[in-house]
Amino acid sequence: MTKPSAAMREPTYFILAALQDEPLHGYAIVKRAQELSDGRVRLTTGTLYAALDRLTGEEAARMAAAARVVRDRSVQSTAATARTAPA
Template identity: 65%
Template sequence: MREPTYFILASLQDEPLHGYAIVKRALELSDGRVRLTTGTLYAALDRLTSEEMVQVAEEAVVNGRARRSYELTERGLSALHAEAARMAAAAQVVRDRSPRSTAVTVRTVPA
């Protein structure tokens, strides 16, 4: 699962959200790493809808424009949890092989 998809699903874990709120939540949850464009978001939502991982929760007209809110399905929640477990297991491989010291040495190169 690609990182943007992961954070789109994670964004919907607590409550249904409309597009702009998903963009903001994904940015927040990823500590600024995932910056979704409108095109990327809606292409992903269309794909996730067709894969039955998300569904339209509500459609409304706000200021003359259609606004859809999306929610996570059980299938989407299962996929999100499976990916989180996969990433945790992959991270554990690195932690298990790392030296016991958690200190990180940073070397600087003179300019």
């Protein structure tokens, strides 16, 4: 499971900003990030796809944690119902 990083790096911020309005392919993300950063961020393919992999992994970790919470609540609710059900 990937551990989310504490601070977001500038390239990652502009990748997310580029994707805010609509889905884009790799080259369009690179160009949009460059536009949004006034030319400060010039993403390479390696940087872009490493950041997207990291973000995907972090989202998967958050989703897995949320699923565990839901599953645990369901198990607790089922156990409580079983204890209070008339015999």
